[in-house]
Amino acid sequence: MHHNVIRLAAVRRARARRAWTAEDVREHRVVLAMWVVVGLVVAVTWAHGAGVPGLVPGL
Numbered sequence: 001m002h003h004n005v006i007r008l009a010a011v012r013r014a015r016a017r018r019a020w021t022a023e024d025v026r027e028h029r030v031v032l033a034m035w036v037v038v039g040l041v042v043a044v045t046w047a048h049g050a051g052v053p054g055l056v057p058g059l
Contacts, residue, residue, distance in 0.1 A: 008031075
């Protein structure tokens with residue numbers, strides 16, 4: 001996992017030197033969406049584990 005983060009940082013530094021293209025934006029949108037999903041999963045898991053009733057129906 002850490003290797004990907006390091007590689008992403010290097011790519012980001014290289015990209016900072018030139019204008020962003022639509023492809024860059026699309027790539028980052030995927031990364032942002034991934035973090036949103038991870039955050040939701042963590043929140044749902046924590047809420048379910050903490051026994052918060054009615055917050056996550058169907059679990």
